[in-house]
Amino acid sequence: xxxxxxxxxxxxxxxxxxxxxxxxxxHVSQPTLSQQLRALEERLGVSLVERxxxxxELTPIGREIAERARRLLVEVKDI
Numbered sequence: 001x002x003x004x005x006x007x008x009x010x011x012x013x014x015x016x017x018x019x020x021x022x023x024x025x026x027h028v029s030q031p032t033l034s035q036q037l038r039a040l041e042e043r044l045g046v047s048l049v050e051r052x053x054x055x056x057e058l059t060p061i062g063r064e065i066a067e068r069a070r071r072l073l074v075e076v077k078d079i
Contacts, residue, residue, distance in 0.1 A: 004076060006040040007069035009033050010048060010058075014066040018055045 012022035012033075023033040041048050048062035058066055 002040055002043060002069075003036075004073065006036050008073060009036050010040065010062070010066050011070050011073065013037065013049055013056050014058050014063065014070075017057065019051070022056075 009022065009026055009028075012026050013019060016022045016025060019034055020030050023030040026033060037049060044065070046061050046065075047059050048065060050057045050059060
């Protein structure tokens with residue numbers, strides 16, 4: 001099962017389109033964020049992020065999951 005932290009990292013990458021900035025906004029190192037996203041991708045069996053030299057772009061399934069994760073994170077925060 002994905003963790004809330006992993007889902008939060010995915011949403012940060014979706015918003016900022018950059019691993020380094022997403023890591024900074026999430027208060028973790030870039031390698032930590034990257035490792036957690038790879039673990040999430042392995043767990044789900046899909047590629048969520050296209051890694052590029054100039055940043056990151058979510059795949060179509062990555063965008064769908066990021067939007068679902070965003071809603072879930074809001075609901076958890078409300079609890």
